[in-house]
Amino acid sequence: MPVKACLLASASLLLVSLTAANAQVAAPNFGTGALGAPAAAAPAAGGVRPPSFAPAPIAAASPVAPAAGGANPFAAVQPPEAQTRAPTAAFQIAPAAATANEPDAPSGPDDAALRYYAAQRDMARVGAEIRRLKALYPTWAPPEDLFSAGPKVSEQPIWDLFATGDYAGAAAMVEKLKGDNAGWQPTADLGEKLADATARSSIAAAAANGSWPVVVKAAQSRPSLLTCDNVDLMWNLGEALVRTGDLARAYDAYAYVLSQCQDGGQRLATVQKASALLPPAGADALIALGRTGADGRSEFATLRFDPLRAEMGRVASGLASNLPADADLARFAEFVGRERSAGDAQLFGWYYYGQKKWAEAADWFRAAAQIDSSPKNVEGVVLSLRQAGDLDAAGKLAYDNRDRAPEIEKIYIELVSERLSSGASDTLPGADEVRRFADVVDASRSALGAQSLGWYWIGQEKVETAKAWFEKSVGWDESSQGVIGLAVASARLKDTAGLKAVKARYGERYPELAEFQTASAASAPRAKARPVTVRKGGGGGQDAALREAQKQFDAGDYKAALATLDKRQAAKGYDRGAELLRGWTNLKMRRFSEARQIFKAEDKKGSTKDTRFGIGATFNSQFNAW
Template identity: 40%
Template sequence: MLARSSVKTVLLCGCAILVLPVLSQVVSTQAGDMSPFASPAPVVPISAEAGSMAILPIDRTAQTSAQPAASVPVMPVTPQAASLGQSAMMPSPQDPKVLNVAPGENPFAPSAPPVAVPSAAPQAQMVSTGAKMLPAVLPPPAASAGENPFMSATPAPKSATDAAAAAQDPKVDDTALRYYASTRDLKRLGAELRRLKALYPNWEPPENLFDQAATVDEQPLWDMYAQGNYTGIRAELARLQTANPQWKPSADLLKKLSLAESRKVIDRAYGQGNWPQVISTAGQQPDLLVCGDMNTMWQVGEALAKTRDFNHSFELYKYILTRCDGTPERLATMQKASLLLPDVGIKSLLAFGRTLSDGKSEFVSIAFDGLRRRMGQAAAADQLAQRPADQDLQAFSTYVQSAQSADDAGLFGWYYYSQRQWQAASAWFLLATQYGSDPKNIEGLILAQRNLGKVGDAYALATQNMAKSDGIREQYIEMVASALTDKAPVLKVSGQDIATFRTAVFDAKSALGAQALGWKSLADSGAKDAAPLFAQSFEWDVTQGGVVGMAVVAARTREYTKLASLKAEYGKTYPELDNFKIYTRSRPVKTARVVPIKRPEHKKSLLAALFE
């Protein structure tokens, strides 16, 4: 039987290196003894092509009984020396120039050094690039999350003229003065005026001291803000200011409203893929680019990368990793960057990973995201996928077995399965089942075992685990169907096995399984028992086997009208129906017997006789 159509396979091209997981201990037992959690037994690796090598997981601890996989240290085999002729991916003319930089430095920065920012005033310079307003040089680290990454934490010193003006017009607290004016308490008002003049000789009392200030409750506006009704807030502000010309909304409300409106514009532009508008809006509202608004920074970073401005995209991701402390946000930032920036940028950003208590970097897993992507493309038979280098696969193998990552071990399995390296795929799938319980890895192990010719082991594994997923049950049905229909089946099944198979077929509504049962019944007991099975297969799915099976039953039971109907409807789709002939009974043609008509004789009259 062919492997499942959902699992795509590709042939090895040229003299590419095989990287097989050399497994010194893999389970290979008689049918019925195969288990994804059993203790491995030695197996001889398959021979590889000349000049190729294999990387397999290996268990150096001898075991005689099943033990939890977590307690068994698994170390990789060091590959033999071999050369890998792999051409480098040449950048297209539109690709930005990439510099060879130290970890943590921007490999996409212009070759010319940026304009230095004076240390006394580390103000971020904003450069305009069409619709983009972006920082030319990032400021020193900010104090805490929530600060603007593109604005200086220390304001620039004022000029002498500004200082003199500030001295002449000091900030005076006139709250009490205005209160006494509003209550018309002239005695206390005069005393407060004299006190303030004594403290600030150059200060002059405000001219609108006796103007009646309007009192407006902003709470309804804040309620509308909480609901996201920004358009309604603008309309209500216009109405209130028309009714109360002296009233001004609070600066806090106006600032938050402006940020919220810009954030909404960015969300809409991001959803539409309008990257220039995302960038320009963020440039007009730099206060949005803070650790407290992580989603907006992610959107802007993606927009910059999508417009191939890797320089500023790298700087934005770098800012997050150097200024923001949230562990989930930092990890998500690296994951997003790994999907957008070239590998050289990711390698540089990895330098900002913090060391965890176990001595490993918080980004150790993300370091292999690019390799995972290439392996996944190869497993999906992407002909344009770049084949991973052997040293990268070796490093990844070491990490997978150290981290005991079931997903990554399964990825190795599917990668080698796509390369038709069944031994390597089987070894990695087996390791994946020891690290985790994902049914997809058990399904991969069954497929690899079948391609290795170990149908008994595959059948036992599928029988034991078919309730875990539809994919495993499909593998089980395929193997038993082959055993029931092949002329020389490799797998022998008993009556009890067929009863179990029948239950699985009807649970899965498998047309293939129903056909197999139909052919078995046709051979054992005749067309009468096979007819409902082929009809059931036809009802679940119209396939060649089901249609041909119904035709065989119709021919044997001499239902020529039904056979003619099948040939008329499916004859062009399934040429096998041409082999069926339709017979009709010939009946003698009945001819009418010709009976001569006797006409009555007219008797001659006596008078006529006398005249003769």
Template identity: 30%
Template sequence: MRFAYIAISAALLASAYLLGGMNRTSDSWTPGNAMTGTGVQQAAASFDRMTTGSTGVAPKTDRTADEVEIAQVTVGQPAPVTPPTRPKVDESALRYFARKGDTARLQAEISRLRALYPDWTPPEDPMAIPVNADRELERMWQLYSESRYAEVRKAIADRELAESGWTPPADLLDRLSVAEARAQLTNASDLNQYDTVVRIGAETPSLLTCSEVDVLWRVAEAFARTERPGRARDAYLYVLNNCNVPSERLATVQKASTLLPATMVEDLLARERPGPDGTMEFDAIRDDLARNLVAEGDNDATITVPPQYLGRVERLVESGGSASDALLLGWYYLRRNDMAAAETWFRKARGIEDSASASQGLALTLIDRKEPKEAEEVMYRWRDGSKDAQQTYFAATANLLAISPPLPLTEEVLARIASETISGRDAQTAQQFGWYARELKQHKTAADWFTTALSWKPDDEPSAYGLALSRNELNDETGVAEIQRQWADRSERIARLGETEPQEEKATREKEAAAVARPAVRTAPAAVETAPRAATSRTTQGAVRQRGCSFTVDPRSLSPAVALARGWCLMDMNRPLEAARAFEVALAAPGVKEREDAAYGQSLAYLRAGLTSKAAVSAARAPQGTERIVELQSAILRDRAVASFNAGRNRDTILILDQLSQLGTEQQDLMVLKGYAYLNLNRFIDARRIFQALAEAGNREGAKGLVEVRRAQFKGNQN
């Protein structure tokens, strides 16, 4: 193991495209000028020799002529045997680290000296090493031990100028170069300069040892981020095959699980060791890995989680697991429109612990199977929990009131729905109250609700049409004329109101009045609950299902105008991928406004389906107004921030949230996310600043975050 860093360096050199022709889109090796004749296979073989106990190639050391005895061979006489001169080992750094109590650096120095000098034995008491009589050199070592590398360089340069013939110890220069390389590599990693990380790692093989596990992690991440997962796996495998600190081994698999495909993570899990009590060291990781994979599936509907991981999370729930595990499964199946399975898991989650997220998920499944009455009952308690919860509640109320013939609702239920509608200024539910009242022949009440809906959403054509119908029933000719004047150039059916038409057609128009206008689309914010891992993006739709798109039609057979209307109808029915295809046809419309609406709708459809990248492309396919641009950019950035956080990319999360804040749309739930991202990076000051601001604003997650910061700092001090 003492020469292991040579082997991993070979793998790095073989895979670094900038050093020899690596194809960045694969793990294949193309011979280059720097390493002609060397390939990934040879590098991998070096890994195999290293990890199976072979010493491999001995490390290269600088040896002067007087340190190597050259035998003079005379014919007929045996060559004289002269024992090799033992090189002098500079142990002064050991004394400094021991004196400062820096056990981590002391151990790293011992590992380094063992690698350089295989026959060297560390002193039992580093404090017994004599103090260097050279006080100036002592000061240089002290500066080095304090990580003041620039000052060490200056002290060396000053002394070389002042003392002719003085040269710094080679050991000090070597240690200084390695320390500077470590600092450069760490800085490059923090700035996401992954190619630089790989280059420095390849140039500084002495960093790639078990005493520098953080460096190994950073190099592995750099490979993963530059589309070389095989090389990343090799770096993680090096740690598991050679390093013995349990916490570092556990952290290695945890980090790998956020960057590598599940099959590669299984390769790492296969290297686990049994513990003293007989349990395997990665058992807990397997549970967390399953949770993470299902959580990724919650955010991206295109991800298919292998059955064994779904089954593992299911068993966790069935064996008395937490509500959060059941929620993961509920949202996973909801994303895939498996509403029956989703309902099962949301009900289990509520049975363990009722929450806004569990109730919201259950309500959406109930709306899907046309049980809005129960959905309203489920969500009423949580209606004020968040904007997302409120939108789900109004989705339930709008669908409940839209049922025809109307359900008999108690005065209590009608009163609370009306109260919440007015409080939340929900135009969709207000409109449905109007149609509900018309079904009961309460035309004055209907007119009042349609008027209210228009006051909140002036461009709501169905409400305008309903108001015109109601005023006509009330014989308010002046009121009808006023509505027709306002909408004559925007709605043919309002303009034609009063003309003779078959009663059946008239009834159909009234019943499906809301189908023509574009529905109000609600994009829900990310919900950060009791733990940062629970952060997921939820997009809910408060519009009512209509019958106009319940049948299957190839949108390519439709005109752009009809395809546009069908797209919005499919969004009502929560069929976003079908809606996206309809909007694609609508993008061929001749009118600028129609193309703008089609691009906007397709972007929203992809957002609801969890396809953030496609949503971003769609948003740019036609010019949008400032308000829509901000809305779409905010939604896209929100989804990316949450996905980045769930994948463990804390630095990326912070950068994305910084971009989002420039749009003026960063909200408290995202501030919580940012606080935890800082906390995961051990940036305690930044994390405390955010959580403190949230706590002062009365946010409970802010107070919890402050506790987590103090706990992490205390744990760090203990270590």
């Protein structure tokens, strides 16, 4: 879905603030956007603003000093047995092009394919191959012994095995044909391709199994494969050399890709893979080989913070509790401000969100949104405001951006639903906001929103309106709350037939409907004003502890009443009157599940008017059905 840009009017560099109290990194201020600018960075102790650090490696210090200009930092720290040879003595990485120091290429053509066609008496191909070679080498002439007698062997069965990837089978067939046909040799084309394929297969299999010495040996056998066309083999070789402790040649392998290969994706992946394996000094030296773009930025500038990004991500997701060093965060924040990196600003937001530092998280999400108007950044601001308790601001922002992403619309509905169901008059939305919310609920067909409106209108004594919303909720997404809402509305409207229909249709799926009791005009006010109490003689007479619990209950000190009942039970055991009082005490504390469980247990032991009324009162109180 396209989004409206909320880019800044003007840009300013990051102000990094590390306070002595909590070492927070202030979000960069990129100007004023739709969400407002982040809070201004507070000055450090003494009023001196911390300096802006240039980007620097953030990993732990390495015993190897970083090399300048991409030079190999490991040449002087090789194992003793490796220091006696040049870094690439065991095998040479194939260069991208021939150099002046290399021997001249053969002056004549490879006529193996021509001889093969001649041996097969395939004259059409013989003629075509002669014309091709003459075009490449004008002074060349076909060999006089081209049609000399020799073994006629078809290579097609070998090529068939080659095509299926059965390189071992193809090699075995070559050897068999050589033994069966004296003097026969496979064409150069087949020999080279089979040797290359066998080496590639061996390297890939050995790397997958972690057999790193085998990878190195296979690469040594076919150095011609180590080119930009086979960069995956270069990556396997680099890892194998790291795993076997040969850091210098591992660095050479990675550096070769950066110096010779042009594909940007391959270059970036090479540095990423090397950074995950080499000590920090090697990663820094490779990053120094990055090419400078037209904008003056290195192609690898952002990679130096990848380890820190991973560390912050683990903190944000709750997988780690150890926080990164303050200095590392400050350098990263300076980079974010300078490079205007929206993704990294968002990462800072989730980092602080994971630590429940809602204000800092909101500031970083706002900063991210000023660079990139992605709905995810707006969502981060909304969630941070919600967690901080600023429900009005969170709700307004969510409403204004509800059309930009389903997630934001969902949060908006949840926010208003919480206010509608709280029952607190100071948090209830006004009439205009309720109408606005109803429009959003209708448009989105939100079952949760419809339920919230249903319970809200029950509280406002507009039961017909409530029933309509419960019907919508059940129609959009059937749930226990929606069905119970229908039952409550039917009972409040004294719609006996409607209540019966609800029970008949949904009773099997929602057994709690069987407990639903419609309060009569006489019983409801009485039950609401004065619940049944345990009186002297109701359960064998009250002792002193039970009288004390009853007194505490009547005074509204329900926690004390429960404590007294617990002490009494520990001392004197079970008492029916005490259990009924415990049920009413739990009900007053809105612990509906506990109250229902007590009344049901007593009703099972002996059903009385008090136990039945307790069950009904619990249900009606929980669902506002009085």
